[in-house]
Amino acid sequence: MSGRVLVGVKRVIDYAVKIRVKPDNSSVVTDGVKHSMNPFCEIAVEEAVKLKEKKLIKEVVAVSCGPQQAQETIRTALAMGADRGIHVQVAGKDYESMGPLQVSKIMAALAKKEDAQLVILGKQAIDDDCNQTGQMTAALLDWPQGTFASEVALEGDKIKVVREIDGGLETIRINTPAVITADLRLNTPRYATLPNIMKAKKKKIANMKPEDLGVDLTSRLEVLRVDEPPQREAGVKVETVEDLVGKLKDAGRV
Amino acid sequence: MALHGGALRLNLLVSSRNLYKFNSLIGVRSLSEKVSSKPESSSSSETTSDHLIYTQEHFALKETLRKIIDQEINPYVDQWETEGKFPAHKIFKILGSAGFLGVNKPVEYGGLGLDFSYSVAVSEELGNIRCGGVPMAIGVQTDMTTPALARFGSAELKEEFLLPSIMGDKVACLGVSEVGAGSDVSSIVTKAVRKGDEYVINGGKMWTTNGIQADWMCLLANTSEGAPHRNKSLICLPMNLPGVHIARKIEKLGMWSSDTAQVFFDDVRVPCKNLIGQEGMGFTYQMLQFQEERLWAVANIITMMDNVIQETIQYTRERKIFKQPVLYHQAVHFRLAELQTELELLRSLLYRATALYIKGNDVTKLASMAKLKAGRLARELSDSCLQFWGGMGFTSDVLVSRFYRDSRLLSIGGGADEVMLGIIAKYMDTLPRK
Numbered sequence: 001m002s003g004r005v006l007v008g009v010k011r012v013i014d015y016a017v018k019i020r021v022k023p024d025n026s027s028v029v030t031d032g033v034k035h036s037m038n039p040f041c042e043i044a045v046e047e048a049v050k051l052k053e054k055k056l057i058k059e060v061v062a063v064s065c066g067p068q069q070a071q072e073t074i075r076t077a078l079a080m081g082a083d084r085g086i087h088v089q090v091a092g093k094d095y096e097s098m099g100p101l102q103v104s105k106i107m108a109a110l111a112k113k114e115d116a117q118l119v120i121l122g123k124q125a126i127d128d129d130c131n132q133t134g135q136m137t138a139a140l141l142d143w144p145q146g147t148f149a150s151e152v153a154l155e156g157d158k159i160k161v162v163r164e165i166d167g168g169l170e171t172i173r174i175n176t177p178a179v180i181t182a183d184l185r186l187n188t189p190r191y192a193t194l195p196n197i198m199k200a201k202k203k204k205i206a207n208m209k210p211e212d213l214g215v216d217l218t219s220r221l222e223v224l225r226v227d228e229p230p231q232r233e234a235g236v237k238v239e240t241v242e243d244l245v246g247k248l249k250d251a252g253r254v
Numbered sequence: 255m256a257l258h259g260g261a262l263r264l265n266l267l268v269s270s271r272n273l274y275k276f277n278s279l280i281g282v283r284s285l286s287e288k289v290s291s292k293p294e295s296s297s298s299s300e301t302t303s304d305h306l307i308y309t310q311e312h313f314a315l316k317e318t319l320r321k322i323i324d325q326e327i328n329p330y331v332d333q334w335e336t337e338g339k340f341p342a343h344k345i346f347k348i349l350g351s352a353g354f355l356g357v358n359k360p361v362e363y364g365g366l367g368l369d370f371s372y373s374v375a376v377s378e379e380l381g382n383i384r385c386g387g388v389p390m391a392i393g394v395q396t397d398m399t400t401p402a403l404a405r406f407g408s409a410e411l412k413e414e415f416l417l418p419s420i421m422g423d424k425v426a427c428l429g430v431s432e433v434g435a436g437s438d439v440s441s442i443v444t445k446a447v448r449k450g451d452e453y454v455i456n457g458g459k460m461w462t463t464n465g466i467q468a469d470w471m472c473l474l475a476n477t478s479e480g481a482p483h484r485n486k487s488l489i490c491l492p493m494n495l496p497g498v499h500i501a502r503k504i505e506k507l508g509m510w511s512s513d514t515a516q517v518f519f520d521d522v523r524v525p526c527k528n529l530i531g532q533e534g535m536g537f538t539y540q541m542l543q544f545q546e547e548r549l550w551a552v553a554n555i556i557t558m559m560d561n562v563i564q565e566t567i568q569y570t571r572e573r574k575i576f577k578q579p580v581l582y583h584q585a586v587h588f589r590l591a592e593l594q595t596e597l598e599l600l601r602s603l604l605y606r607a608t609a610l611y612i613k614g615n616d617v618t619k620l621a622s623m624a625k626l627k628a629g630r631l632a633r634e635l636s637d638s639c640l641q642f643w644g645g646m647g648f649t650s651d652v653l654v655s656r657f658y659r660d661s662r663l664l665s666i667g668g669g670a671d672e673v674m675l676g677i678i679a680k681y682m683d684t685l686p687r688k
Contacts (some may be wrong), residue, residue: 036317079314193324193368194353197314226500 003058005048005127007082008107009041011066011073012127018229027096027227037073040122042189043182047152048120049081050187056154057117063110066101067091071205073218078200079192085205086110090217094210097219099128102210104136109213111141116177118159123148123181134181142173147181305482307607307612312375312511319354319379331384334486334511338503340388341616342425342513343469347397348441350422353394363412364420370546373397374553374604384653386660389513389554394463395419397550401424402488402539406531415470420623427468429459429491429517435672436461439474439537440482444519446475446489448526453477453489453524455497464517466503468493474536477529484538486491490528497522508659543626544669545607545617548625552604555628557660559597559635562657563590566639569646588641593635599629612638619681626674629665636661 010031013019014034022029037045048060062077064070065088074085088106090098111119118140125132138145146152146161153160163170192200192227210217238244248254259530306314326348334340349355349362357372359365366372372395380389403416418424418506444457455475462471470492477487491498499518506514531539570580580586607620637657640647649656665671679685 072313075310075314075316145639191352192314192318192355193351194315194318195309196353197318198366198368200314201311 002117004114004116005057005060005118005120006107006111006114006116007041007044007048007060007062007077008103008119008121008133009062009064010038010122010125010164011035011037011064011070011079012125014125015039018192021034021226021228025227027225027226029221033070036073037076038122038125038127039189040124040126040182040184041073041077041185042045042122044120044122044173044180045077045080045082046187046189047119047149047180047182049190049214051081051118051152052081061116062121063088065090065098065106065210067095074205075197075200076192078203078205079197080120080190081196082203084203087205087207089207089209094217096219097223098128098217099219099221100132100186102215102217102219104133104140105215106213107133107137107211108140109215111137111143113175113213118177119143119179121179121181123183127239134179138179141177141179143204144183145179146172146174148183149180150183150185152180152186259452286426291427293661308375308607312372315354315372315375316379317401317538318352319350319376320382322354323379323382324346327388328382328384331388331543334508335385335387339466339508339513340391340511342391342464345388346392346422346424346425349419352535354393355422356420359395359400359416360412363404363417364570367406371608371612373546373550374608377553378552378557378624381554382561384658385509386555386558386663387509390509390663391512393547393550393554395426397479397543397546398428398652401543401546403472403490403506403530404505405542406535406539407490408527411490411528411530418469424469425464425467427462427464427471427493427515429462429471429473431461431517432458437670440486441542442474442486443476443557444473446473446477446487447478447526449523451526452525453529455489455491455519455524458516458518460516461504462515462517463512465517466500466513471517472530474540475531477536483537484534488530488536488539490523490530491522491524496526507662507684508656509663534631545611545621545669548621549607549611549617551664552600552621552624552628555632555664556597556601556604558657558661559593559632560631562635562639562654563594563597566590570642573644573646576632580642580644583602589638589642593631593638596627596631598636599632600624614629620679622669622674622677625664625669626671629639629661629671630659632661632664 004074009019012035014036014163017034020029022038027039036172051057052060060082062085064074067090071087075086078085107119119137121134121137124133134147135145146159146163148164150162150164157176158173159176159178159180160171160173161180162173236247238247247254271292327345346355353366354364354376356365357368357376359367361367379394383389398421400416407416414422417586419426430439432442432444443516444455444459446453446455455473457475470490471490472487474486475489476485478485483541497520500522501516501518502515504514567581570586573580603620603624607617607624610620611617636654640654640658643652643654649655
């Protein structure tokens with residue numbers, strides 16, 4: 001086994017920012033808005049770095065798809081302990097229409113190219129909430145998948161994954177190579193300490209384009225419109241349960 | 255349905271874990287005002303390539319520090335302000351482990367050997383702490399007690415005091431000001447008399463930030479007779495030595511979470527090897543770091559002022575008076591525009607002075623101007639903003655009232671406004687000639 005782990009990291013609008021929709025309802029405002037690494041991607045990086053520290057794997061490669069600024073996100077991963085980075089350059093209209101399908105094609109191509117033993121991704125991104133990239137990547141590679149992982153244990157050439165599912169926890173054992181997606185409780189990501197931030201400067205980030213990987217970025221989706229959620233209306237107080245049922249019936253809810 | 259139940263469970267677990275302040279992990283990111291967010295101020299814009307002094311590393315540094323502040327500091331600030339003290343050892347250890355206490359200190363002693371622009375970046379980010387006391391305590395540790403030691407101390411001394419201070423294992427305090435001598439440092443009376451292998455110290459210090467919790471003090475004392483600028487020395491003084499009396503914790507108008515002590519020395523004996531550098535050079539050593547101290551203080555308060563303006567905008571946008579938001583009244587948004595303008599001017603001065611300084615220039619004049627302006631602007635800004643908050647501004651529940659109290663210190667400590675004016679006049683050659 002190569003001992004190489006690919007970790008996908010996505011640059012998203014920071015979780016604390018108040019999102020505003022553009023006046024033309026085409027998308028949300030991103031200019032001048034604070035961005036950071038998707039929190040679930042941080043957890044994914046942390047898990048990969050932990051595996052390396054336990055000497056269960058040899059190299060952590062951080063991958064990000066996007067415009068020039070994606071390099072900052074890769075640098076954060078490097079500062080957390082990834083060994084090198086790959087920046088797949090996607091900009092302009094291609095970037096706006098890029099979604100899980102395109103990213104998973106890229107991740108699959110890279111996993112083959114880098115002879116990866118493991119691909120770890122965040123379970124979903126906090127901007128589009130798709131929760132698809134991990135699953136699609138595994139399907140494209142025809143690899144097993146351990147999604148919503150709250151625990152990952154390498155056992156020889158197999159991996160035991162404890163998954164967070166609606167009913168509780170599910171434990172599965174899958175073969176490697178495999179795709180894992182990180183859920184919230186998998187670990188607590190480390191701070192990128194200042195010494196590591198400075199060391200990360202020397203780590204390499206390779207640049208490439210989707211064409212270099214033979215990936216077609218054409219999207220099959222078209223965003224028609226983006227709207228803010230409706231303003232929250234004031235509530236209505238009722239006196240009795242009968243009133244409540246009556247009102248619900250009137251509103252067509254029951 | 256199952257998905258919703260799962261979302262609730264995750265929400266509860268998230269809040270109990272106190273990890274990230276996500277409103278919801280499953281679906282819609284809330285657009286409500288409940289999220290403590292604000293539009294990013296211009297000092298942390300996305301275009302790293304355009305910034306005057308910061309590189310990508312500076313921004314990465316700020317991001318990590320911000321996380322530490324959001325997770326380990328801000329949730330507890332209100333409690334610490336009420337208690338009148340913050341756990342310095344705990345917080346300094348967290349910061350030290352992440353590399354933030356020795357940014358411009360030598361690598362051999364756990365520092366990062368970076369230039370002063372990184373210290374400014376750290377200071378700027380610390381301004382996001384929701385009080386003045388904690389950043390002040392950190393600044394004392396990083397840029398007031400340790401620079402002279404780092405530059406002039408012996409290897410043994412640095413091993414004993416500098417290294418643990420950078421790692422966050424020891425808390426330091428600065429013993430310079432006295433009851434009878436603040437701005438007029440040359441008239442301090444604390445004496446350190448050589449007796450064999452030791453200095454015997456008598457006297458006292460005042461306004462000692464971190465004084466209650468400190469493990470050691472960087473002490474300025476008279477070590478000989480003679481000219482007042484040439485008879486003082488810096489000594490590393492362990493605070494647990496017999497004869498060191500921490501007389502009282504001083505109750506102050508603001509900076510409540512920072513413990514400020516009055517200390518007395520009663521025949522305290524300290525080995526002569528604890529002298530930093532040369533005898534008689536203490537005053538000079540302290541003066542060398544004034545530029546850095548002052549620019550550090552300016553960077554810090556600029557972020558706080560930015561935050562206060564943003565919070566005031568948010569509040570006045572929601573608060574209605576005479577049927578429209580307070581913010582819509584011209585007196586309000588015009589005044590905020592004035593304040594923001596002055597703030598940007600101060601920020602430009604800070605970056606200009608920092609850029610010149612890291613190139614090796616003497617920026618005493620600019621640093622003094624920046625400190626003078628920062629102290630005065632903070633008073634004007636906090637006063638105007640508090641007025642716009644109305645009754646709420648007068649309560650203890652809001653940041654603006656705390657900032658009003660905390661920021662008043664800037665015109666006094668670290669070099670009073672009048673001292674700054676004297677320095678500027680000296681550079682302008684307008685002082686009375688002898």
